[in-house]
Amino acid sequence: MNSFDPGKIVVRGAHFIGGEYxxxxxxxxxxxxPSDGVVYASVPVADGALIDRAVDNAWTAWxxxxxxxxxxxxxARILRRFADLVAADVETLAPLEAIGSTRPIRDAAAWDVxxxxxxxxxxxxxxxxxxxxxxxxxxxHLGMTIAEPYGVIGAxxxxxxxxxxxxxxIAPALAAGxxxxxxxxxxxxxxxxxxxxxxxxxxxPKGIFNVVQGDGRTGDALVRHPRIGKVTFxxxxxxxxxxxxxxxxxxxxxxxxxLGGKSPQVVFADAPRLDxxxxxxxxxxxxxxxxxxxxxxRLLVERSxxxxxSERIEQVFAELKPGATWARGTTLSPIISEPQASRIxxxxxxxxxxxxxxxxxxxxxxxxxxxxFYWPTILSNVTQQSEAVREEVFGPVLTLxxxxxxxxxxxxxxxxxxxxxxxxxxxxxxxALRFVRSxxxxxxxxxxxxxxxxxxxxxxxxKRSGIGKDLGRQAYExxxxxxSVLIDLRS
Ligand code: NAD
Numbered sequence: 001m002n003s004f005d006p007g008k009i010v011v012r013g014a015h016f017i018g019g020e021y022x023x024x025x026x027x028x029x030x031x032x033x034p035s036d037g038v039v040y041a042s043v044p045v046a047d048g049a050l051i052d053r054a055v056d057n058a059w060t061a062w063x064x065x066x067x068x069x070x071x072x073x074x075x076a077r078i079l080r081r082f083a084d085l086v087a088a089d090v091e092t093l094a095p096l097e098a099i100g101s102t103r104p105i106r107d108a109a110a111w112d113v114x115x116x117x118x119x120x121x122x123x124x125x126x127x128x129x130x131x132x133x134x135x136x137x138x139x140x141h142l143g144m145t146i147a148e149p150y151g152v153i154g155a156x157x158x159x160x161x162x163x164x165x166x167x168x169x170i171a172p173a174l175a176a177g178x179x180x181x182x183x184x185x186x187x188x189x190x191x192x193x194x195x196x197x198x199x200x201x202x203x204x205p206k207g208i209f210n211v212v213q214g215d216g217r218t219g220d221a222l223v224r225h226p227r228i229g230k231v232t233f234x235x236x237x238x239x240x241x242x243x244x245x246x247x248x249x250x251x252x253x254x255x256x257x258x259l260g261g262k263s264p265q266v267v268f269a270d271a272p273r274l275d276x277x278x279x280x281x282x283x284x285x286x287x288x289x290x291x292x293x294x295x296x297x298r299l300l301v302e303r304s305x306x307x308x309x310s311e312r313i314e315q316v317f318a319e320l321k322p323g324a325t326w327a328r329g330t331t332l333s334p335i336i337s338e339p340q341a342s343r344i345x346x347x348x349x350x351x352x353x354x355x356x357x358x359x360x361x362x363x364x365x366x367x368x369x370x371x372x373f374y375w376p377t378i379l380s381n382v383t384q385q386s387e388a389v390r391e392e393v394f395g396p397v398l399t400l401x402x403x404x405x406x407x408x409x410x411x412x413x414x415x416x417x418x419x420x421x422x423x424x425x426x427x428x429x430x431x432a433l434r435f436v437r438s439x440x441x442x443x444x445x446x447x448x449x450x451x452x453x454x455x456x457x458x459x460x461x462x463k464r465s466g467i468g469k470d471l472g473r474q475a476y477e478x479x480x481x482x483x484s485v486l487i488d489l490r491s
Contacts, residue, residue: 001109019206035324043213061207068177072128079124082202087117122455123171149177150229159185176479234258256468261420264413265296271425278312290396294421322365322373341372344395351388419462
């Protein structure tokens, strides 16, 4: 898709409740374009009263619209139509996604929108596949489980991939027969409104897919609402912990948490095709300017190839083109906001002050004149205690540590708190599998980094990176509760 004029994009700053736009709320939040900081719209903030209205409405729609009770094939058919409408809407959805987020238009059109559509299609296909099971019991009884939706799912999404992250929540929830109230990030509130419109156009009943706008206060009110049957959240570990506490305080609600990470990439000297490894590692920390939960932010490399690998990574970084998300040639995304860009800068400066070597980058692109663009950075001479090794930076900052032996590599790879993903690059299958078995991470990639479009492979973290899974059969099952039934056949 070509470049577009951001001035021509019209957005609607509102909630979407009961199939209609609702522009109410005691306050408004300005929404800025990350590429140049220009405020281009605002959204109302949903307070407790509006959350009551949205959730009560969703509950009523869930009970009266027939959504959980229609033939599962029919639900699947409606959701497939929803997926088709999303795919066909790329000319509208991609600019809407690009203007207000860090997703360059080319990526939004070629990946985010089609991937969102395909994810909806994937879960549509689940709608009639998992109804429960018959259990073996003695001959006089019939034992079984019946899979049932929760009712209203409260979904809270982050800003880094607004459409994709929201669709990971919405698609399995709807396919399983639930209603959804989604709160997008206050920084990226618009593209999911279009998704809600398209769901309605596809035949998802009014009130089954709702969007409420607001910040953390809105999210907290949503989580605490008594009619919310389950919460699914993607965002920072700190917010995830607060949400878990709120779920416990207001009804021991089940919760899926997809949280932060500090993922290692381990490269042994025998890794095949070092050039390809360098591209992979560069891509895993510079894609979306490092604003990716499973960014491969800690490079652990066997000492004998460390300099050569770093040089090759630097060459890949040097090819990147920072630019506005509406320009077709952009390959280095902006940082989401000026405060986040300053935070990245400060972490790099403090890590260097603590003894690290700035091997590459360490500054804004274009000297900072063109906005919050941070040049990919490599920090070496770091330890496990260095701030940039410990903390999730959520920017294009790669730390480089060397090792001489396999045990040492594994020890460095384990993070005391996070366990979202890990990569290992080696030609030795035994070594790769030893690493897979030992590393505490929810996903391990061998001789690649990042997921493919296989929706069956779930994603989720170990330790403080989260609880439960998005994607796969697991995410569908997480939107169902299982009722056990035992029937005495003798009477
Ligand atoms: P964040 O935690 O600041 O916000 C996420 C969402 O939670 C936003 O919609 C926000 O308004 C809302 N929120 C804030 N406080 C809340 C509260 N007390 N109760 C309810 N909702 C609240 O995260 P972010 O800055 O938007 O996203 C970046 C973070 O997300 C990073 O840590 C990243 O690793 C993580 N992330 C994880 C995954 C994953 O799959 N594990 C994917 C993407 C992003």
